[in-house]
Amino acid sequence: MDFLRARTWAEALELKAERPEATPIQGGTDVMVEINLDRGRPAALLDLNTVGELAGWSREGEWIRVGAGVTYARLIDELGEVLPGLAQASRTVGSPQIRNRGTLAGNLGAASPAGDGHPPLLASGAVVEAESVRGVRLIPIARFYTGVKRNALAPDELIRAVRVPTAAGPQYFSKVGTRNAMVIAVCSFAIALHPENRRVGTGIGSAAPTPLRAVAAEAFLAGELDWTLGRAGGSALDPEVAARFAELVAGAAAPIDDVRGRAAYRSHALAVMARRTLGWAWHDYLRAGRGAR
Numbered sequence: 001m002d003f004l005r006a007r008t009w010a011e012a013l014e015l016k017a018e019r020p021e022a023t024p025i026q027g028g029t030d031v032m033v034e035i036n037l038d039r040g041r042p043a044a045l046l047d048l049n050t051v052g053e054l055a056g057w058s059r060e061g062e063w064i065r066v067g068a069g070v071t072y073a074r075l076i077d078e079l080g081e082v083l084p085g086l087a088q089a090s091r092t093v094g095s096p097q098i099r100n101r102g103t104l105a106g107n108l109g110a111a112s113p114a115g116d117g118h119p120p121l122l123a124s125g126a127v128v129e130a131e132s133v134r135g136v137r138l139i140p141i142a143r144f145y146t147g148v149k150r151n152a153l154a155p156d157e158l159i160r161a162v163r164v165p166t167a168a169g170p171q172y173f174s175k176v177g178t179r180n181a182m183v184i185a186v187c188s189f190a191i192a193l194h195p196e197n198r199r200v201g202t203g204i205g206s207a208a209p210t211p212l213r214a215v216a217a218e219a220f221l222a223g224e225l226d227w228t229l230g231r232a233g234g235s236a237l238d239p240e241v242a243a244r245f246a247e248l249v250a251g252a253a254a255p256i257d258d259v260r261g262r263a264a265y266r267s268h269a270l271a272v273m274a275r276r277t278l279g280w281a282w283h284d285y286l287r288a289g290r291g292a293r
């Protein structure tokens with residue numbers, strides 16, 4: 001197995017163009033597990049840890065550009081205020097050791113349906129910045145997942161950054177696991193309210209071959225919420241609306257029975273998480289008085 005180490009982003013792109021079969025390695029918390037378990041030995045590893053351009057994040061207007069080398073620990077510490085849904089999900093990833101090494105880009109590279117980064121990225125409408133020697137490609141997150149552990153990257157492309165809109169409204173993430181920490185999601189759910197354009201964002205994890213949005217649930221809820229009530233101090237959420245939203249979220253999933261849970265349980269848990277996260281988000285929305293009349 002060859003070990004390739006890039007010192008700059010330009011060098012990384014050239015190495016990937018020359019050796020498209022090389023497996024990029026960032027935190028290594030997925031890659032090293034695969035190697036240790038002997039699940040296929042890559043012909044080459046392309047180490048991105050020495051590429052300084054990937055190590056930071058920046059604010060660009062209403063977006064945060066999270067470099068591929070930014071760890072979960074940094075997301076939690078530095079971006080919790082502006083990307084609350086993503087920070088909540090990051091807090092549930094593995095253990096402190098994993099959060100100190102693991103990255104969002106690695107989560108996207110692995111593209112596991114159970115990855116915790118995916119639901120909040122879907123709910124907020126993130127964009128993946130992929131690059132090769134051929135140029136930059138911006139991939140809307142909902143088009144990034146192409147199958148079980150498959151993504152839309154071309155063989156010569158690398159993830160440079162993930163662009164995430166700053167939260168304009170409440171965001172929540174919820175995850176069901178078989179214990180409280182160090183657990184792969186049985187299923188997970190994220191919600192983001194976008195009051196600026198009266199839109200609702202959702203993301204479902206571990207309940208279909210890929211992470212996905214509950215599109216019908218989003219449209220239904222956006223039409224039912226009384227967005228103007230925020231400023232007036234507002235009303236409680238209509239329980240029938242919440243119940244229908246939960247039903248539509250569960251209906252968007254395509255869960256299976258596996259070692260972590262049964263399909264029927266996943267559907268039930270998704271509905272519960274959808275109703276709960278909506279309740280929390282709506283409560284925050286009314287409290288913040290964010291209604292736009």
Ligand SMILES: Cc1cc2nc3c(=O)[nH]c(=O)nc-3n(C[C@H](O)[C@H](O)[C@H](O)COP(=O)(O)OP(=O)(O)OC[C@H]3O[C@@H](n4cnc5c(N)ncnc54)[C@H](O)[C@@H]3O)c2cc1C
Nearest residue numbers: 026027028029030031093094102103106107109115116159
């Ligand atoms: C003990 C343990 C607990 C875990 N718990 C969780 C959990 O609770 N939730 C969760 O979601 N995950 C969990 N994971 C999985 C893992 O930590 C995450 O998926 C993490 O986000 C991977 O990031 P990384 O930087 O370590 O990626 P790596 O292992 O370095 O890479 C992962 C994949 O992404 C590709 N890749 C990396 N960087 C790039 C790039 N810049 N461009 C293109 N492809 C790239 C790699 O080739 C590889 O296919 C756990 C892992 C372990 C070992």
